[in-house]
Amino acid sequence: QSALTQPPSVSGSPGQSVTISCTGTSSDVGSYNRVSWYQQPPGTAPKLMIYEVSNRPSGVPDRFSGSKSGNTASLTISGLQAEDESDYYCSSYTSSSTYVFGTGTKVTVL
């Protein structure tokens, strides 16, 4: 199972919006609404930000949103804040009943 494809980095100024893409195949992202997104600051454990494409767990700010079109899922951070600077990973359930993570994206707040 190959990793889902994410851009290595995205950046934006405080207050701007950034979008991270996550491209898979018809065997994972394209077939299931089982895409989740995780935030991982350096040296710490991941934190769930979005589950099942577009749902936010309790406590996650509403400036984080998720969507999906075809084989590509996206995470958008609106109103970017300095504390959002981190690595972000997508993940999807697959047709093999396994899971796959994305390659990871570093978000930089300018």
Add this chain to the structure above:
Amino acid sequence: EVQLVESGGGLVQPGGSLRLSCAASGFTFSSYFMHWVRQAPGKGLVWVSRIHADGSSATYADSVKGRFTISRDSAKNTLYLQMDGLRGDDEAVYYCGRAPRNYYGMDVWGQGTTVTVSS
């Protein structure tokens, strides 16, 4: 407080074995699926394995199938990962993660335990 605490990591020679543990507290362990995820130094997250809430079934990444075994003990509220035939590319921080029955996503993670494979 809901918490997952991994242990059992360490230095092991290539071809050797190690058993990781993940102690759960603050929630009903038997109600959740559990995952292992690893991260090699400077690299991204890689899914390793998942076990059903009742321990009845498990799935594995191709890279560890036949070498790693996931299990759980509800009496001890503990998740395990038995790792045999360890290779250099198994070297990583290993995280356990909790997955609710009613949605797909790992909502609680441990702090990780480090496995080093070297002679």
